[in-house]
Amino acid sequence: MSKKIVVGVDFSDCSLNALEHAVIIARKAKSGITMVWANHLDYSKEIFSVEPDNLRAEVQSRFDVLVKKYSPQLATGAEIDYRMEKGKVYKVICHVAKEVDAFLLVVGTHGSSGFEEFWIGSNANRIVSVSKLPIITIRAGVDSNKNLKTIVMPLDSTKITRQKLPITALLAKYFDAEIHILGVYTSTVDNIRYRIKNYVSQSEIYLKENGIRYRVVYLDAGNITDTVLDYAKKVNANLISIMTEQETTTANLWLGPYAAQMVNHSPIPVLSVHIKSSGYLV
Secondary structure: OOOEEEEEOOOOHHHHHHHHHHHHHHHHHOOEEEEEEEEOOOOOOOOOOOOHHHHHHHHHHHHHHHHHHHHHHOOOOOOEEEEEEEOOHHHHHHHHHHHOOOOEEEEEEOOOOOOOOOHHHHHHHHHHHHOOOOEEEEEOOOOOOOOOOEEEEEEOOOHHHHHHHHHHHHHHHHHOOEEEEEEEEOOOOHHHHHHHHHHHHHHHHHHHHOOOOEEEEEEEOOOHHHHHHHHHHHOOOOEEEEEOOOOOOOOOOOOOHHHHHHHHHOOOOEEEEOOOOOOOOO
16 A cells, blocks of 8 residues: 555644544545654643653554554555654654655644644644645644535636646545635736636646536635635535645745635635646646
8 A cells, every 4th residue: 555644643632633534535545644743842741741751652652542543444455653753843744754655744733823832733834835745734623524525626827726636636536526616816807817717627627537526616806815715614615725835946934825824714624735846737
């Protein structure tokens, strides 16, 4: 079983909720799961009320419980394992994901609520920024028992907007979900609106060829984040698919403003796809 999903786990409710989402996806994808814990100075004493010398044994014990709980829920031949590494959280998670050749990352986030005692929640933006892999972020408290039935995929006028199409389509196919292609107009300029319509048409062709159900909606937007979130809530979406707006050449750890707003504020899980330097369909 070669396919892997990597999940950041710090044993907070938030990260365990993300793990349950990952298990549902892994079952459909017939993939394995690798849980990752980073031994970093920022770990929360509220989670681990143990002496530092006993910390590793405590983490291992908790992981063993999770393995026993979720192994039966995965497809035949798929395994759930774990890694305990020392270092900065976002670096450890991204390193392990690359090492196990994961196709997807899943992490929990506390968003911008100010509640950042647990390290996954406070590192979510950095993980999204650094990871070259598609990553699903899930806010604390989001229902973890929903299968993916409705996926909202906004398209804007940028060339990169279509790069999220293949992974979004793949997830939709696993669940027989319907993708709502959202043509988002932020300008009244005709050629910009035409470009968005063209990208929507290309996406329709791709989804038709892959036998994926979809519908098309066009919306004028003052604030893209608010418009997309309002629509996603209205249709009871289970996932919103966006680009990180993060150039592959940049060395900083900041998301584009739209991506950061979405990751931090969305009450719906968000799939963030990193910009690739090659063609948009990979």
